[in-house]
Amino acid sequence: METPKRAGDAPIALDLKAGKRYSWCSCGLSKEQPLCDGSHKGTNFTPILYKCPEDETKWFCTCKATNGQPFCDGTHNK
Incomplete structure (x- = not known):
């Protein structure tokens, strides 16, 4: 598996x-x-770790094509 599987069409x-x-x-x-x-x-994939600095809401990518891993950058709209 060289490319990630698209897990969704919108961030979570x-x-x-x-x-x-x-x-x-x-x-x-x-x-x-x-x-x-x-x-x-x-597979050749590993998870991306994120340590949260403060209580917050973040939008995580599900299309797996974002340039701002792990967060959505709108790439799924392109």
């Missing part, structure tokens, strides 16, 4: 907690989108 908003680490699925195989569930095992 998550309410994040300060100090918590989140693992974004970069392969598109996770059943827990947009977060990693370990489905990348056996």
